[in-house]
Amino acid sequence: MKTREYDLIILGGGPAGYIAAERAGALGKSVLLLEERWIGGTCLNEGCIPTKTLLYGAKLYKQARSGEAFGVTAENVVFNLATAVAYKNKTVTTLQKGVRSQLKQHGVEVREARGELVRPGVVLVEGEELWSRYILLAQGSDTARPGIPGIEGNSRVLTSREILNLDSPPERLVVIGGGYIGMEFASLFAAIGTKVTVVEMMREIIPTIQPDLAATLRKHLKDVEFRLGYRVDRVDQGTVHVSQPGVDAEERIDADTVLLSTGRVPRGRSEKLDKAGVALRGNAVVVDEYMRTNLPGVYAAGDITGRILLAHVAYRMGEVAVAHMFGERRSNRMRYDAIPWVVFTAPEVAGCGLNPEEARNEGYSVVTATVPLQVSGRYLAENPREKGTVTVVTDKRDGRLLGVQMLGTGVGEIIHSAAAMIDAGLRVPEIREIVFPHPTVSEAVRDAVWALGYHSKQDR
Amino acid sequence: MKTREYDLIILGGGPAGYIAAERAGALGKSVLLLEERWIGGTCLNEGCIPTKTLLYGAKLYKQARSGEAFGVTAENVVFNLATAVAYKNKTVTTLQKGVRSQLKQHGVEVREARGELVRPGVVLVEGEELWSRYILLAQGSDTARPGIPGIEGNSRVLTSREILNLDSPPERLVVIGGGYIGMEFASLFAAIGTKVTVVEMMREIIPTIQPDLAATLRKHLKDVEFRLGYRVDRVDQGTVHVSQPGVDAEERIDADTVLLSTGRVPRGRSEKLDKAGVALRGNAVVVDEYMRTNLPGVYAAGDITGRILLAHVAYRMGEVAVAHMFGERRSNRMRYDAIPWVVFTAPEVAGCGLNPEEARNEGYSVVTATVPLQVSGRYLAENPREKGTVTVVTDKRDGRLLGVQMLGTGVGEIIHSAAAMIDAGLRVPEIREIVFPHPTVSEAVRDAVWALGYHSKQDR
Numbered sequence: 023m024k025t026r027e028y029d030l031i032i033l034g035g036g037p038a039g040y041i042a043a044e045r046a047g048a049l050g051k052s053v054l055l056l057e058e059r060w061i062g063g064t065c066l067n068e069g070c071i072p073t074k075t076l077l078y079g080a081k082l083y084k085q086a087r088s089g090e091a092f093g094v095t096a097e098n099v100v101f102n103l104a105t106a107v108a109y110k111n112k113t114v115t116t117l118q119k120g121v122r123s124q125l126k127q128h129g130v131e132v133r134e135a136r137g138e139l140v141r142p143g144v145v146l147v148e149g150e151e152l153w154s155r156y157i158l159l160a161q162g163s164d165t166a167r168p169g170i171p172g173i174e175g176n177s178r179v180l181t182s183r184e185i186l187n188l189d190s191p192p193e194r195l196v197v198i199g200g201g202y203i204g205m206e207f208a209s210l211f212a213a214i215g216t217k218v219t220v221v222e223m224m225r226e227i228i229p230t231i232q233p234d235l236a237a238t239l240r241k242h243l244k245d246v247e248f249r250l251g252y253r254v255d256r257v258d259q260g261t262v263h264v265s266q267p268g269v270d271a272e273e274r275i276d277a278d279t280v281l282l283s284t285g286r287v288p289r290g291r292s293e294k295l296d297k298a299g300v301a302l303r304g305n306a307v308v309v310d311e312y313m314r315t316n317l318p319g320v321y322a323a324g325d326i327t328g329r330i331l332l333a334h335v336a337y338r339m340g341e342v343a344v345a346h347m348f349g350e351r352r353s354n355r356m357r358y359d360a361i362p363w364v365v366f367t368a369p370e371v372a373g374c375g376l377n378p379e380e381a382r383n384e385g386y387s388v389v390t391a392t393v394p395l396q397v398s399g400r401y402l403a404e405n406p407r408e409k410g411t412v413t414v415v416t417d418k419r420d421g422r423l424l425g426v427q428m429l430g431t432g433v434g435e436i437i438h439s440a441a442a443m444i445d446a447g448l449r450v451p452e453i454r455e456i457v458f459p460h461p462t463v464s465e466a467v468r469d470a471v472w473a474l475g476y477h478s479k480q481d482r
Numbered sequence: 483m484k485t486r487e488y489d490l491i492i493l494g495g496g497p498a499g500y501i502a503a504e505r506a507g508a509l510g511k512s513v514l515l516l517e518e519r520w521i522g523g524t525c526l527n528e529g530c531i532p533t534k535t536l537l538y539g540a541k542l543y544k545q546a547r548s549g550e551a552f553g554v555t556a557e558n559v560v561f562n563l564a565t566a567v568a569y570k571n572k573t574v575t576t577l578q579k580g581v582r583s584q585l586k587q588h589g590v591e592v593r594e595a596r597g598e599l600v601r602p603g604v605v606l607v608e609g610e611e612l613w614s615r616y617i618l619l620a621q622g623s624d625t626a627r628p629g630i631p632g633i634e635g636n637s638r639v640l641t642s643r644e645i646l647n648l649d650s651p652p653e654r655l656v657v658i659g660g661g662y663i664g665m666e667f668a669s670l671f672a673a674i675g676t677k678v679t680v681v682e683m684m685r686e687i688i689p690t691i692q693p694d695l696a697a698t699l700r701k702h703l704k705d706v707e708f709r710l711g712y713r714v715d716r717v718d719q720g721t722v723h724v725s726q727p728g729v730d731a732e733e734r735i736d737a738d739t740v741l742l743s744t745g746r747v748p749r750g751r752s753e754k755l756d757k758a759g760v761a762l763r764g765n766a767v768v769v770d771e772y773m774r775t776n777l778p779g780v781y782a783a784g785d786i787t788g789r790i791l792l793a794h795v796a797y798r799m800g801e802v803a804v805a806h807m808f809g810e811r812r813s814n815r816m817r818y819d820a821i822p823w824v825v826f827t828a829p830e831v832a833g834c835g836l837n838p839e840e841a842r843n844e845g846y847s848v849v850t851a852t853v854p855l856q857v858s859g860r861y862l863a864e865n866p867r868e869k870g871t872v873t874v875v876t877d878k879r880d881g882r883l884l885g886v887q888m889l890g891t892g893v894g895e896i897i898h899s900a901a902a903m904i905d906a907g908l909r910v911p912e913i914r915e916i917v918f919p920h921p922t923v924s925e926a927v928r929d930a931v932w933a934l935g936y937h938s939k940q941d942r
Binding site: 065083102109110113117120335338341354360361397406436452461467 | 497526530531534535538539542543545546549550551552554555556557558559560561562563564565566567569570573576577580792793794795797798801814820821822823824832856857859860862863864866892894895896897899901902903905906908911912913914915916917918919920921923924925927
C-alpha cells in the first residue's frame, strides 16, 4: 500500500544517516530519517564522544599531578569517575540536541522507529509501507562477540557500551583485543589508576598502524601490561585464561572487569538486508564508489558497508551518496586514499594515507622521512618527556605526498592537514612553500617534508 | 683585503638567518653565519618560545584549579614563577643546542661575532673583510621605545625581554600596547594572579585581527582591565598617567611593573645599512618578491624587511632568498596571501589569509560563514564554558578559499591547514570533499565550509 512518497528515506540516525539527511535537506529534498535507538548512533552515544570526554578528564588528572616542572604544584589530586561519567552524559545530551536541531533546521522528518527495507523504493515502518525515490542504508555495526567460552552471561564482561558508565574504576581490567578501541580504554583506565592488561592475538597492537608507532605507543603506556600473541581460551568469572599458540602452558589473569574489544560487525545480516535482495559480503553491504548497492535507488553508507568503520568516513559516505542521488558531478566519489584516523590514547597516534609499508606494497617507489616532534619548540616545551614522531611518505617519481603518520600529544588536531594535502595532490616542492605558524607542533610536518631527500631543483 | 670567499654570508642568527643557512648548507654551499648575541634570535631567546613555555605553565595552573566538572579535584594549587622561568631557560638552552646541531649537520660555519655589510660581496667581521658571492641581511628588529616621558631609566618599565625573567609575578601590571605581544603577556600574568591593565591607543586590541574576534577575546580575558582609545602621557615610577584624546581628565593607574609592548622596529637604520647603500623604507630594508635588496647579490629576510614580523614568515623569506640565489624555479617567490598567525592567549586566536573586511577591501565579492566551535563534539566536551568560533572567507566568483579566522583553545595547531588550502588554491567543493577526522576541533573548519551559502551543483 503506497502511503507517502519521499525523496529519501534513511535507515539509521548515526553519522552516515544524519549527515546525509542534513545534506539532502539542504538541497530542498523531502527526507525521512528513521532511528529506533538514539540519534547520533554509536559514535555520539557510546563511541567517539563519550570516550573522548572521559579521556580528557583523565588527561587533566595526569597533568594536575605532573605540573611541577612547569611551575605548578597541587595536593590531593583526585579523579572521580562518577562525576566524569555524569559530565560525559551531559555532553552527549547536548550534542544529541545539536544534531536534532540541525536536522530540524534542514527540514528533515525524524521518526524514532525501526525501518526495514522491503524492496527498492519501499520501507516498512511500524506496519506501514512508505515509498521513497531513494533509500539509504545506514544501520551501522555492533560490537563483535567472539566465541570465547565464559563471556556470554558473565556480568564482569563488558563491551565499550557498558564500560562507559561505571561508577568507579575497576582495580584490575583485562582488555581483550588491542585495536584502537581497546587501546583507548586501556589508556583511559591506566591513567586513573586501574591495573590494565591488554591481550592481543596479533604480535602487535593496532595492526592498522605502522609497527614502529605501535611499539612506541606501548612504551609510553608504561603502566599497561601487554600480552601480545596471546589467545583468550576462556573466561571464568573474572579470571581470563590465555595461552600462546604452540605453547602448552595456560596463564591466568585476574580481573574485576573484562572489556571485549575485538572489533565491530556491520549489521547487514542482522538487519536481514540479504532477504530484501541486497548483496552482502560477509556482514557488510557491497557498494560502489557512489555508495550504490546492487538494488536500484538503494544506497548504503557508514559502518554497514564494512569499509573503515570510522564516523568521519561515514559522514563522507553519506555525502557522496546524497550527491550522487541528486545530480552531483561524477568526480564526487568515495575515495580511500586520504582518510585520516586518530587513536585517542595518551599520547595520541594519528595518520592519513599510506604508511611506508603500504606504499611499497602498492608498488610506489617510496621516499620517507621521520623527524622527532621535538624539532618543534612548542612540543618540546610542553612535552619534555614524550618521544613523539612524524613520518611523511612520498612517491619518488613525482614527489607526491602519499601519507603522514604521527605520534604525540595533540597530533589528532594536526592530521587533518595531511588529508587536505594528499587530497589536493600536493608535491614536496609545493608543501615546502606552505607557511606553518611558529611556534606550533604542526611545524614538525613541514620539517619532515624538508628532511626528505629531495632537492627542489631536481623535483620537477 | 680579500681573505676568503663564501657562497653565502648571513648577518644574524635568528629564524631567517639560521633557516637560510641550513637550506644553503643542504645544497652543498659554503655558508658563514654571523651572530653577535645568541643563536635563535629574538624568537627563540626572548620571544615565541619563552612566552609559550610560560603560557603553558599558566594553562596547567588554570586547568588544575578548574577540573571539577571533568571529575578532577585538587587542593593547594600553586604556581611558582621562578620554577617556570627556570624551566623556560632550560627549554631555550635545549632548543639553542638543537639549532646549533642542525647548522653543524648542514656544514654551516658559525661565528659569534658582529658582521657589517661593507658593500656588495664584502662583510666586515672583527676587522677582517670577508668576501661572499651572496649576502643575506637578517639582523631582525628591536622593541620599539616610544617617546613617553618617564620610561627611560625607569626600572619598573620592562620590555618583553626582561619581563620573561621575573622571579615572582607583579601584583599589578600595566601593559602599554594591546597588540599580540602585549596580549600574550596580559593573558599570562592574569592567569597567574596579577591584576593586569592593558592600555591601547586604538579603539580595539590587536588591530590586525577581525574586530569581532578581538572583542570576543577581551570577553574571555575577564580578569584583565582594558583602557581602549587611551594614550599614555607619562610614567612616574610605577604610576602610569593616561588620557583619552579630546577628554581633559587624566587618569592614573598604579603598577609594580609596566610592560612596553608598542611594537618592534626593524634594525635597518640601527645597523647603518643605508650607509652601505641599501635602500630602506623607514627602518626596513626594501626587498622584492625574491628577497633581493637594491644591491646586487645582497638579499634580506625576516623582521629587517618590516613585512609581517613573525618567525615563520622569516623562515619562508630565508628559504625564498636561498632558493633564488642558487637557481630555484622562478615560481618560488614570497607571497603574503597564505600567512598564518597565532595569538597565544588563553583562548588562542589564529588566522590565515584575508578576513572578511580585508577581502571586501581587496575587491572580492565575498561569501563568508561563521560557526561556533561547539559544532565540534570534542571542543564542546573539553571547553564547555568557552565561546570559540571559526569564520571562513571565500570568493563568490569561483568559490576559492581566501581566509580562515578562529578563536578558541587549540586553534593554533589547526590554522596551518588553512595555509595549505589557501596556498593550494582550493575551492569550496574541493574542501567539502576533504575528510576531517572525528571527533576533533579541526572538523569545525569543515562545518564552516558546509555552512557557506553554496550548493555544490552551482559551484562549477
